[in-house]
Amino acid sequence: GENVEQHPSTLSVQEGDSAVIKCTYSDSASNYFPWYKQELGKRPQLIIDIRSNVGEKKDQRIAVTLNKTAKHFSLHITETQPEDSAVYFCAAGLTGFQKLVFGTGTRLLVSP
């Protein structure tokens, strides 16, 4: 079955810096890669996703890149702000099938 590894487990940056979180997956059939953000005490929420027919996707300060050959994908946050502090989860799955395997999460701390 699918296995998703996520690094780093914690990441501390200064406000305004960029942050990068990386994930690798094992099943070459996976074609859908979402990222969820979980603020302290809150439920996870989708922030961006990418499908395997696209190499990069951007939404304001966040972007996701996908390298199908290497089976890894990354979340990039630019100009970080304190409200970006949260746990971020990557996941992998199949479009239409909707069963996701999640990574172990990255706790991002943005200091003012």
Place this chain on the structure above:
Amino acid sequence: DADVTQTPRNRITKTGKRIMLECSQTKGHDRMYWYRQDPGLGLRLIYYSFDVKDINKGEISDGYSVSRQAQAKFSLSLESAIPNQTALYFCATSAQKGKRDNEQFFGPGTRLTVL
């Protein structure tokens, strides 16, 4: 607003007790999921259901059972709770078709402590 709700939000129980966690949704989604979250382990899938008559085991189903009573309700049971089932449990839903058909919408979570 359409939402996913979970009851109870917090529960403390003793080893060996049977406990049920309930999930309801008003999103009209047909697909529902149960996950548990443990520090350092992320979100792990326990069971999922793609419609009322379809129940599937996830990666960590041992010690758990589920019931899909209706399209809008999906319950998780621990027949005989043990301490290592102490965790934060999330229910989630997704739509089979539509503009956001891959997005999973999570409930607020149930924090379960087994003593």
